[in-house]
Amino acid sequence: YRCQPGGLWVFFSLLILFLVMFQVAEKLQCEPKTDIVFLKVHKSASSTVMNILFRFGETHNLTFAFPNGGGNQLFYPRHFLASFVQGFSPWSPQRFNILCHHMRFLQPEVQKVVSSSAVYFSILRNPVQLMESSFVYYKGTSAFSRARSLEEFLSQPYHYYNPANSDSHYAKNLMTFDFGFNPDGEVTAERVQLMLNIIEASFDLLLISEYFDESMVLLKEMLCWDLDSIVSFPLNIRDSSTKSPLPDTIVEKIKDWNRLDWEIYIYFNRTFWERIDRDIGRERMQQEVKALRDRQAELARTCLQGTGSVAPKDIKDSSLRPLQHGNAKILGYNLKQGLHKEMEHTCRRLVTPELQYSSILYKKQFAQKQPQTHQPSPEQTGQTP
Ligand SMILES: Nc1ncnc2c1ncn2[C@@H]1O[C@H](COP(=O)(O)OS(=O)(=O)O)[C@@H](OP(=O)(O)O)[C@H]1O
Numbered sequence: 566y567r568c569q570p571g572g573l574w575v576f577f578s579l580l581i582l583f584l585v586m587f588q589v590a591e592k593l594q595c596e597p598k599t600d601i602v603f604l605k606v607h608k609s610a611s612s613t614v615m616n617i618l619f620r621f622g623e624t625h626n627l628t629f630a631f632p633n634g635g636g637n638q639l640f641y642p643r644h645f646l647a648s649f650v651q652g653f654s655p656w657s658p659q660r661f662n663i664l665c666h667h668m669r670f671l672q673p674e675v676q677k678v679v680s681s682s683a684v685y686f687s688i689l690r691n692p693v694q695l696m697e698s699s700f701v702y703y704k705g706t707s708a709f710s711r712a713r714s715l716e717e718f719l720s721q722p723y724h725y726y727n728p729a730n731s732d733s734h735y736a737k738n739l740m741t742f743d744f745g746f747n748p749d750g751e752v753t754a755e756r757v758q759l760m761l762n763i764i765e766a767s768f769d770l771l772l773i774s775e776y777f778d779e780s781m782v783l784l785k786e787m788l789c790w791d792l793d794s795i796v797s798f799p800l801n802i803r804d805s806s807t808k809s810p811l812p813d814t815i816v817e818k819i820k821d822w823n824r825l826d827w828e829i830y831i832y833f834n835r836t837f838w839e840r841i842d843r844d845i846g847r848e849r850m851q852q853e854v855k856a857l858r859d860r861q862a863e864l865a866r867t868c869l870q871g872t873g874s875v876a877p878k879d880i881k882d883s884s885l886r887p888l889q890h891g892n893a894k895i896l897g898y899n900l901k902q903g904l905h906k907e908m909e910h911t912c913r914r915l916v917t918p919e920l921q922y923s924s925i926l927y928k929k930q931f932a933q934k935q936p937q938t939h940q941p942s943p944e945q946t947g948q949t950p
Pocket residue numbers: 606607608609610611612613694698774775777798799800801802803950
C-alpha cells in the first residue's frame with residue numbers, strides 16, 4: 566500500500582481543521598469570567614481576595630455593586646437587600662459585574678443585582694484562628710469589651726455574650742452569620758446538613774484561607790483567569806504583638822462555642838481537597854502554587870521597600886495606611902521609589918488598603934453621576950468594617 570500525495574493533503578487538512586476546532590472549543594469553554602459574587606466572610610483573608618477582585622475589575626472596566634452612598638459594607642449586619650446597592654432599581658435591567666463588599670448573604674436578593682450566570686464563591690477560615698482574630702479586631706463590641714482575654718470570655722461566655730445585641734455576631738459563629746444563618750441555632754445533625762446543602766447549592770467554590778495559594782489556583786481555574794490576575798500581597802494582616810498563642814484547652818472551647826462554624830469549615834475543607842484531586846491533581850497544583858509564589862516574590866522585589874509588611878507608623882504614604890481597628894495593629898507596605906509609571910500603578914494597587922481602593926473605584930464608577938439626594942446615616946453606610 567502506497568500513500569497517495571492527495572491522501573496526505575486531505576489528512577493534514579483534516580488535522581489542521583481538528584486543531585483549530587479544538588482551540589476554538591477550548592476558548593469557548595474558557596472565557597474569563599467577569600460576573601462574580603464574592604461573599605466577604607469576616608476575618609478570613611477576604612480583604613486580600615477583595616483586592617484581587619478590585620484589580621481585575623478596574624483593569625477590565627467592570628462595574629461593582631457598591632453600597633448606597635459609597636460606604637464600605639452593604640448595610641451589614643442586616644441581611645442583604647438589592648436596594649442597598651447604589652444604582653439598583655427594580656424597574657431597570659442593570660446588573661453589576663462584581664459584588665464583593667461585606668454583606669450578610671441572602672441569595673434571592675443577591676440574584677437581583679447580578680447576572681444569572683454569575684459565579685459565586687467565598688472563603689472560610691479555621692474558626693479557632695478566626696475567633697482569635699475577631700476577639701482582637703472587634704474588641705470594642707459588646708461581647709468582647711468587658712473580657713480581658715479570650716480565655717476569660719470563654720470561661721463564662723454567657724456572662725459577656727448577649728445574642729440580642731446587634732453586634733453579638735462577631736463573638737459566635739461569625740461565618741454562619743455571614744452566610745445568612747442563625748449563629749445561635751441549636752446544633753443538630755439536621756440543621757447542619759441543611760446549612761451545608763444550602764451553601765453548596767448557592768456557591769460554586771469555597772476557598773480555605775489556610776491554603777490561600779492553592780485557593781487562588783482553584784479560583785484562577787474556575788474563572789479562567791491568568792496567573793497575574795490572582796497574585797496578591799497579604800492585606801489586613803496583624804502585627805504579631807497583637808496575636809496571642811492559644812493553649813489546647815482554649816482551642817477545644819473555641820471549637821465548641823463555634824460549633825456551627827466548625828461544621829462548615831470541616832466539611833468544606835474536605836470538599837476543597839476533593840475538588841483539587843478531581844480537577845487539577847496534587848502534582849499540577851504544586852507546580853501552579855510554585856509559579857504563583859515565584860511571581861509574587863518577583864513582584865515583591867520589584868514593588869516593595871525592604872522585605873515586606875511594616876508597622877502602620879512606618880508607612881510613609883498615608884494613602885496606603887490601612888484602617889486600625891479594635892486592639893489590632895494592622896500592617897501595610899512601603900513602595901519602592903523611582904518605579905516607572907505603569908509599574909508604580911500595578912504595585913500601588915497591590916498594596917492599596919480596602920477602604921481607600923473601594924473609594925477610588927466608587928468615584929470612578931459614579932464620576933458622571935449627580936451626588937445622591939438620599940444621605941444614609943453612618944450606621945447604614947457601615948463605616949466600621
Ligand atoms: N494571603 C493570606 N493568607 C492567609 N491569611 C491572610 C492572607 N491575607 C490576609 N490574611 C489574614 O486574614 C485576616 C484578615 O481577614 P479579613 O481581611 O477577612 O478581615 S476583615 O473582616 O475584612 O476585617 C488576618 O488575620 P489575623 O492576622 O489573624 O487577624 C490576616 O492576617
